[in-house]
Amino acid sequence: MPETYPAWGRKRSLHGDIYQLKWVMLLLKRAVDVGYSFCLATEMESATGFDDIVFQDRKNEKIVHRFIQNKHKQSECEKIGVGKLLSKNKSGEFSVPKYFVSYLKIKINPDFADGELKDFTICTNIGFDLAQSTTQNTIKKLKAKTSGPNKGIEIAVEVISTSDIFFKYGGTRYKFSCTHDNMISIVQPAFKSAVKEAIEELEKEIKELQGKSDQNSKRKLERNQVWQREFERMTNEGKLEENIREFFDKLVFAVDQPNEIKLAEIIENELGKEFNNIDKKNVYGRFLVEVLDWMKAREGKFLSHEEINEFFEKIREEIVRWKCDIKEIREKDNPAH
Numbered sequence: 277m278p279e280t281y282p283a284w285g286r287k288r289s290l291h292g293d294i295y296q297l298k299w300v301m302l303l304l305k306r307a308v309d310v311g312y313s314f315c316l317a318t319e320m321e322s323a324t325g326f327d328d329i330v331f332q333d334r335k336n337e338k339i340v341h342r343f344i345q346n347k348h349k350q351s352e353c354e355k356i357g358v359g360k361l362l363s364k365n366k367s368g369e370f371s372v373p374k375y376f377v378s379y380l381k382i383k384i385n386p387d388f389a390d391g392e393l394k395d396f397t398i399c400t401n402i403g404f405d406l407a408q409s410t411t412q413n414t415i416k417k418l419k420a421k422t423s424g425p426n427k428g429i430e431i432a433v434e435v436i437s438t439s440d441i442f443f444k445y446g447g448t449r450y451k452f453s454c455t456h457d458n459m460i461s462i463v464q465p466a467f468k469s470a471v472k473e474a475i476e477e478l479e480k481e482i483k484e485l486q487g488k489s490d491q492n493s494k495r496k497l498e499r500n501q502v503w504q505r506e507f508e509r510m511t512n513e514g515k516l517e518e519n520i521r522e523f524f525d526k527l528v529f530a531v532d533q534p535n536e537i538k539l540a541e542i543i544e545n546e547l548g549k550e551f552n553n554i555d556k557k558n559v560y561g562r563f564l565v566e567v568l569d570w571m572k573a574r575e576g577k578f579l580s581h582e583e584i585n586e587f588f589e590k591i592r593e594e595i596v597r598w599k600c601d602i603k604e605i606r607e608k609d610n611p612a613h
Contacts, residue, residue: 291536295348296328298539299399301567303331303344305546306441308584315578318571322387325378326396332578339391343382344442345375347400348536355405356531358418358426362466364473370398372452372463372527373470379523380471384506385499397528399443401535404433404450415453429462436528445542447533452524460520467520471507478504551595559591 300318307314317323317330326343333340347369356370363371379396382388407417418431432453443449454460478500485497510519534542540560547556547563566587570579 291350292346292348295401295536295539296346297564297568297571298536298543299344299346300329300571301563302539302543302546303329303442304567304579304584305543305563307331307333308581308588309546310441312581314581316580317576317578320576322382322385324381325375326382332391340394341388341391342394342397344397344399347398347402349400349402352402352535354402356400356402356418356529357405358421358429358431359424361418361431362426362429362463364466364469370400373466375527376467376520376523377470377474379526380507380510380519381503384503393526395526395528396523397449397530399530399533401533403448403532404529416450431462432459433529443530443533445534445538448531450529450531452527454521454524459524460517464517464520468511468516471511471516475504475507475511478507555595559588562591563587 296318300316304316307316313334315332317332318328320327320330323330323343326345328346329342329344331342331344333342360368360370361372364373365371366374368374375396375398382396383393404416405419407419409417414437415432415434418433420430421427433450434453436449436451440449452459482497482500482504485493485500488494488497510516543563544556544560547559550556551559567579570577
């Protein structure tokens with residue numbers, strides 16, 4: 277019997293779920309460490325397309341929404357090129373037109389009308405396929421395709437130099453450079469096509485939902501009608517370019533980020549700032565189970581800073597009691613002479 281074998285099924289996709297889980301853990305830990313008053317959700321239906329992590333921070337009675345989509349690759353040699361960014365495939369993991377439609381849906385959704393939509397981050401452990409001549413510049417170009425539908429198209433990205441508490445261990449954050457070679461004109465056809473396709477899909481879904489009487493279907497019907505109406509209005513009034521610029525201002529690509537194995541090391545190291553080497557491994561395991569149980573619950577529920585603080589406070593109290601018990605046992609076994 278050989279030691280290895282070809283694998284498929286969950287072994288091919290589980291790494292992505294674990295990546296998301298560990299990013300949730302890391303964000304929760306960092307957010308409580310800096311004292312954010314936050315709520316965090318995952319797989320939130322109304323955050324379609326950017327639903328992996330929805331982070332809501334309250335600052336001076338103002339709510340700031342941040343959206344993160346995690347994309348993990350087992351082969352870190354893979355690169356994100358022009359073809360992947362402009363892909364019209366709805367299942368394309370890095371398709372910017374697809375994410376533009378998601379952004380529009382979130383922007384329209386009343387669930388997020390109570391605060392600022394700060395940024396929409398695509399977080400991945402692989403990097404951009406950059407042209408070698410621009411790798412040292414602040415504004416970098418992706419390698420242009422020499423054939424195919426995207427032949428000759430140049431996409432420029434700009435390094436984000438400001439710090440971010442969530443992304444501080446390696447990697448680079450980029451924004452699309454709208455000022456470079458009329459970037460809006462370059463991507464507008466793909467974006468326009470994506471919006472048109474979204475309208476057609478919404479029309480089809482609306483027809484299917486109109487014959488259903490359950491409350492969930494009624495809710496989806498009303499939501500889809502709003503999306504369809506707003507998409508058509510944006511297209512008819514020539515506001516596509518305006519929305520693309522707004523989207524590019526908020527879209528972030530966090531590339532070359534730690535993979536899921538390195539994330540575990542980072543989380544343990546951050547726990548190690550408070551707990552010793554033995555305790556931090558125990559705390560890490562408890563924390564992982566706590567977050568995993570929350571993530572797999574059937575009903576979505578926000579996780580708040582109070583709950584995470586309470587979790588760690590409970591852990592601290594248990595460690596203190598455990599150490600007191602150990603000390604007491606040792607004193608009984610070795611009474612003073």
